[in-house]
Amino acid sequence: MSSSAGAQGAPIKSTGLHIGEPAPGVKKVDPIIIANNITRTFGGLTAVQVEHLEIPRGAITALIGPNGAGKTTLFNLLTGFDKPDTGEWTFDGQGISGIPAFKVARKGQVRTFQLTKALGLLTVLDNMKLGAKGQSGESLARALFPWVWRKQEAEIEARAIDLLSRFKLDSKKDDYAASLSGGQRKLLEMARALMSQPSLVMLDEPMAGVNPALTQSLLDHILDLKSEGMTVLFVEHDMHMVRHIADWVVVMAEGRVVAEGDPHEVMSNPAVIDAYLGSHHDEDLGDLDTGVMTAIKELADDDAADNKH
Amino acid sequence: MIDWLQIISNAAQEIISPTTAAYALAALGLAIHFGFTGLLNFGQAGFMMLGAYGYAIATLTLGWPVWAAILTGVVASIVFALILGIPTLRLRADYLAIVTIAAAEIVRLLFTTNTWVEVTGSANGLQGYKGGFAALNPIPPGTYGFGPWVYNEYDWWVRIFGWGLVAIAAFITWRLFKSPWGRVIKGIREDEDAVRALGKNVYFYKMQSLILGGVFGALAGMIFILPRAVVPSNYQTSLTFFIYAILLLGGAATVFGPIIGSVIFWVLLSFFSGFIARAVEVGWLPFLTNVQAGQLRFILVGITIMLIVIYRPQGIFGNRKELAFVK
Numbered sequence: 239m240s241s242s243a244g245a246q247g248a249p250i251k252s253t254g255l256h257i258g259e260p261a262p263g264v265k266k267v268d269p270i271i272i273a274n275n276i277t278r279t280f281g282g283l284t285a286v287q288v289e290h291l292e293i294p295r296g297a298i299t300a301l302i303g304p305n306g307a308g309k310t311t312l313f314n315l316l317t318g319f320d321k322p323d324t325g326e327w328t329f330d331g332q333g334i335s336g337i338p339a340f341k342v343a344r345k346g347q348v349r350t351f352q353l354t355k356a357l358g359l360l361t362v363l364d365n366m367k368l369g370a371k372g373q374s375g376e377s378l379a380r381a382l383f384p385w386v387w388r389k390q391e392a393e394i395e396a397r398a399i400d401l402l403s404r405f406k407l408d409s410k411k412d413d414y415a416a417s418l419s420g421g422q423r424k425l426l427e428m429a430r431a432l433m434s435q436p437s438l439v440m441l442d443e444p445m446a447g448v449n450p451a452l453t454q455s456l457l458d459h460i461l462d463l464k465s466e467g468m469t470v471l472f473v474e475h476d477m478h479m480v481r482h483i484a485d486w487v488v489v490m491a492e493g494r495v496v497a498e499g500d501p502h503e504v505m506s507n508p509a510v511i512d513a514y515l516g517s518h519h520d521e522d523l524g525d526l527d528t529g530v531m532t533a534i535k536e537l538a539d540d541d542a543a544d545n546k547h
Numbered sequence: 548m549i550d551w552l553q554i555i556s557n558a559a560q561e562i563i564s565p566t567t568a569a570y571a572l573a574a575l576g577l578a579i580h581f582g583f584t585g586l587l588n589f590g591q592a593g594f595m596m597l598g599a600y601g602y603a604i605a606t607l608t609l610g611w612p613v614w615a616a617i618l619t620g621v622v623a624s625i626v627f628a629l630i631l632g633i634p635t636l637r638l639r640a641d642y643l644a645i646v647t648i649a650a651a652e653i654v655r656l657l658f659t660t661n662t663w664v665e666v667t668g669s670a671n672g673l674q675g676y677k678g679g680f681a682a683l684n685p686i687p688p689g690t691y692g693f694g695p696w697v698y699n700e701y702d703w704w705v706r707i708f709g710w711g712l713v714a715i716a717a718f719i720t721w722r723l724f725k726s727p728w729g730r731v732i733k734g735i736r737e738d739e740d741a742v743r744a745l746g747k748n749v750y751f752y753k754m755q756s757l758i759l760g761g762v763f764g765a766l767a768g769m770i771f772i773l774p775r776a777v778v779p780s781n782y783q784t785s786l787t788f789f790i791y792a793i794l795l796l797g798g799a800a801t802v803f804g805p806i807i808g809s810v811i812f813w814v815l816l817s818f819f820s821g822f823i824a825r826a827v828e829v830g831w832l833p834f835l836t837n838v839q840a841g842q843l844r845f846i847l848v849g850i851t852i853m854l855i856v857i858y859r860p861q862g863i864f865g866n867r868k869e870l871a872f873v874k
Contacts, residue, residue, distance in 0.1 A: 319743075338748075340745075341746075351740070351744070355744075359736075360734060364730055367727070375726050376727045376728050380728075381728035387726070
């Protein structure tokens, strides 16, 4: 990732987010989400069991953990796409536990999906316009009278085209979203989410299936969100990305939060290594998950490289 | 010798017949459900039936004026849409399909049962409800028209009323699907979770769509009974499938597709049935009896529709580009 530091230099990390020692459930100076005692079981499997979690405002928080750790389930719970067995949480000081997904989104907490949900047979521009909130033309009665909503529609279109040009999709605005490449769809989904002018953007694996050429542009867009004052929470497996842009990292394993901290500390935390490698990683178990090993090794190399500078 | 002129003239009459208008309007309602919102409604016949019976019963049993009778049918279809929608619209699309096909049959059997024979007329159905509608006819008595389209004042009044309703419904649909409301609806067709994540109340929009398309179905049911009697056996499941055929023929996510589809469907059906009946008479098809020939037209229509769906799957008015990305 040395190239990403490029001309602009490494992104500026937000620090001083927490109060006291970083540990699972540590208090934050200015939390945007405060969650307590969230559990979700599927039959006998406890997918999520989070006692306390705070997400810092105005920062980029990464949610990492091995497959099956409950990251996406937690995402679904926080965004109202799934109902927890127990637990409550607040967003911006308002209790939003148990309210439906569309109301969560209206409060300014917008999400994307692991499997990109571009609306294929809508044009790119229509995808974008759909993201805008509070459209009077979306009421059935008013939809029949274009003069009621035409002015707002023009404003929304201008905003959509502005965002599309930032995401370099403006030349595609009249194409069906289905004609975009996988990476472009990720960009479109993120741009569409921004149309709702959210205060918290939740990205579920924004880098999955994105080719390396687009990775950098996606990273820059995520960093832009923070510089515009939005809070970002994302799930990711790409450790480079996590280390590069995250200000704070929450590690989950087997449904629980096992560690929290800034990216460097977390990566060296024994609990995290246990979570990724199993607690018996120092014993010879035969073949280990080579993918995870590679990820951890790369991180160690990155750290070593950074220390040299 | 086959009387080609007669066959063609009969087929040409179907272009403006009230039955064609009724099917066009019902197909337009289905286009809102299936083509634009992605709701698999297999109970459009039930909506039509409620419109037809709502109108007839309000006129005959309750003695209400025309406007109140129309309103009765519309309200009945709204209630039906709510009953179908409240439990199923939160679930996956296939549940609505199962529930609607069953509910339409339940409605048909309820109207056929002898229990309420004084009100519903049971299997014989209802007639004699046309007085109020005929009294509103502004056309002076007489015979008008040219070529194959020569009708008396009542027949013209039915045609003008029926096609007028189709035109208004098409205009409303066209307006809606050019608006932000239509954008949300089409978004729901593509992926309702994505639309939900953008803060739209997907359930509410699906309900609105189900009601709107259902009301169009009920109005279609009223046009359908103006040139004939109300007979419960007209509202079998096959009616819904004919309307689906019309919809696919014209193009599912279009406004004019269902209307032109209905015209083509009825012209073809009339042409085939006229042609086969006469072909049997003159002995061109010695292996067929007259009864068998009556069924053959549906086979030919079926083949025609299959060919269209295979070689032009977007329908006549559909956008070919849309089909390039079939999931």
